[in-house]
Amino acid sequence: MESKWYWKMWEEGDYVDAWTIPHILSGAWAAGISIFLGLDFWVGLLVSILVMIAWEVFEVWKGIHEWLGNKIADVVTGVIGFLIVYPIQIKIDYWERIFLFSWIFIVYLSFVIFGYIAYLRKSGRISI
Numbered sequence: 001m002e003s004k005w006y007w008k009m010w011e012e013g014d015y016v017d018a019w020t021i022p023h024i025l026s027g028a029w030a031a032g033i034s035i036f037l038g039l040d041f042w043v044g045l046l047v048s049i050l051v052m053i054a055w056e057v058f059e060v061w062k063g064i065h066e067w068l069g070n071k072i073a074d075v076v077t078g079v080i081g082f083l084i085v086y087p088i089q090i091k092i093d094y095w096e097r098i099f100l101f102s103w104i105f106i107v108y109l110s111f112v113i114f115g116y117i118a119y120l121r122k123s124g125r126i127s128i
Contacts, residue, residue, distance in 0.1 A: 010118035016073060019115060021072045025108035027052070027081025032101035034082075035089050045082060052078040 009018040027048060034044025052075045059066065066074075067086070089097050120126045 006114075007118050010115050011122070016077075017070070018111075018118075019074065021085060021116065022078050022108055022111045023052075023083075024079040024081035025104055025111065027078035027083075028085035028104045029081075029101070029108055030078070031086035031090055032097065032104065033080045034086065035097065036101070041086060044086070045079070048082050049075065049079060 011017065030048035030051065031044065034041075034048065039047065056071045056074060059071075073102075085100075089100065093099065117126070117128065120128055
């Protein structure tokens, strides 16, 4: 079966790969959650980093093997997403924040679903 570019882009890169986009968006989404919960910037950032690290540990536990540099890049890009979106979200009104938060989540979920399909395809569980 020929592998098209849109499937190949989900293969693990050394530092950056297609999964980088959902990691950036998860950090952006975490910024929105922090603001909705009324968390201080530093508390929100710390909790987000801990959740991102916990996710990488969960991947190891589930048998997902990645190079350490890729795991570190996943956390760093999540932090970058947080740092980009947090200052934007605190400057906009409530409904704009809801709109931005929703779109970030929709785009995030779209990438994750496509990436998961690519993973299932690569592992031979489905053939598309």
